[in-house]
Amino acid sequence: MSWILPEGISTFAADIDLIYYWILVITGIVFVVVEGGLLWFVIKYRARPGRKAYYIQGNTKAEIIWSAIPAVTVVFIGLWSAIIWDDIKGRDSVPEGSLAYDVRAEQFEWHFTHAGVDGTLGTADDFQLRNQLHVPVNQPVVLNATAEDVIHAFFVPALRVKQDIVPGLGAVIWFEATSTGEYEIACAELCGMGHYRMRAMLTIHTQEEYSQWLASQSPVATAE
Ligand SMILES: [Cu+2]
CATH class of the missing domain: 1.10.287.90 (Helix Hairpins)
Incomplete structure (x- = not known):
């Protein structure tokens, strides 16, 4: 509906x-x-x-x-x-086994740290993308979000997710996408003159596509 x-x-x-x-x-x-x-x-x-x-x-x-x-x-x-x-x-609402990402919001862009092929953050194959978040479908995802400067808000209308990210406080955001495709991520908190252009793209892949995509991205990160 x-x-x-x-x-x-x-x-x-x-x-x-x-x-x-x-x-x-x-x-x-x-x-x-x-x-x-x-x-x-x-x-x-x-x-x-x-x-x-x-x-x-x-x-x-x-x-x-x-x-x-x-x-x-x-x-x-x-x-x-x-x-x-x-x-x-809720306090304990994040589903067990969620795929974790780090999200950093700043005036006026989003930085998404993907876990790489091993699926674990904080390892050598992590890589960061600017204004691009890639997730697999039918998989709970958790975003550990921080704000660099002012309050931003992670908003994906299609997911019905909207969450303020307060500097020094951060936010934990989870969701599970049920369909593949490309959807807009917007900042939903007036965060300065460039607020209007603080948008990013969420790409939801099938599980196989996501694995392939990860494999194609990770070497780029190790080369950095
Ligand atoms: Cu913002």
Whole structure:
């Protein structure tokens, strides 16, 4: 389902989209009822010659209903989104066996350190790419992100991932892509004059393609 939102290509995209559309529908209904009611009252009870205002005490039953229904709805949405949030951003949410990358954001570019053929960061075959991140499909990926200068935000609309990266604090971002292709990475935090050009490309490969691509990249790094 992709109406309004771009195609979702991560394991949690469907959950986020579902809650988004539910909130849109609920607030949409409330909007129509409230604004429609307002308009109706404005017209129905407008000032007319000979008509007098009269005093009412309120209606306890009506007040209980229009307080209880929104309260229950809001609490329900809150709990539901907390469960989804915990799966994505929770303390221990990063799946076991995730492929790790280092990400460094600076004015106004992204640096992605790939683990190389051995799949482990901090070894000789690591290599860094500027504004290019390559990941395999159907594989949980974890990005250990740091910001060099100011706050940046790692945003891939297609993955439904958006995460601020604060200097000195960093951020851990994980996702699992469910479809191959090229998708835009944007900085979603106004980080200076060049913010608009702080974009990078995410390439999602099949597992075999990724292995081949890694093998073709790693020697470049050892030569550096
Ligand atoms: Cu930025």
